[in-house]
Amino acid sequence: MAWIALMIAGLGEVGGVISLKLSEGFTKLKPSVFTILFGGLSFFMLSLSLKALPVGTAYAIWTGIGSAGSVLIGMYWFKEPRNRMQLLLITCVIISVVGLRVVEG
Structure with missing residues (x-):
């Protein structure tokens, strides 16, 4: 159950960051509330x-x-710049997260 809570927490973090971007400095109410x-x-x-x-x-x-999650959604949704090195480094982050999960059990 702790791992499920942690995954939800991580997805909530992504949602918060994306909402923060959409709030345009807390000038838009709905995305600010979602943040x-x-x-x-x-x-x-x-x-x-x-x-x-x-x-x-x-x-x-x-x-x-x-x-x-934030970097990948930024690249996809907001058309933020991407290159091979960025994608490689994000892949390393993902592999590290999976590795920590495997090692911790």
Whole structure:
């Protein structure tokens, strides 16, 4: 259950960052509200996962999901620049997150 909570926390982090981008500096109400909701969900689910997982592992996976997800959605949805090196490095982040999950069990 802790791993599911951590995955939801990571996805909430992605939702929060994307909503933050869409809020245009908190000048748009709806995305601003979603930023707060996703952020709250993310922290709440992270706190649940920390009851059973080591803080270092959970934090690394949470930030990895948030980072990789935000970069990939930014590239796809917002047409942000991409090149082979960026994609390689994001792949390394994803492999690291999966590796931490496998090692931690």
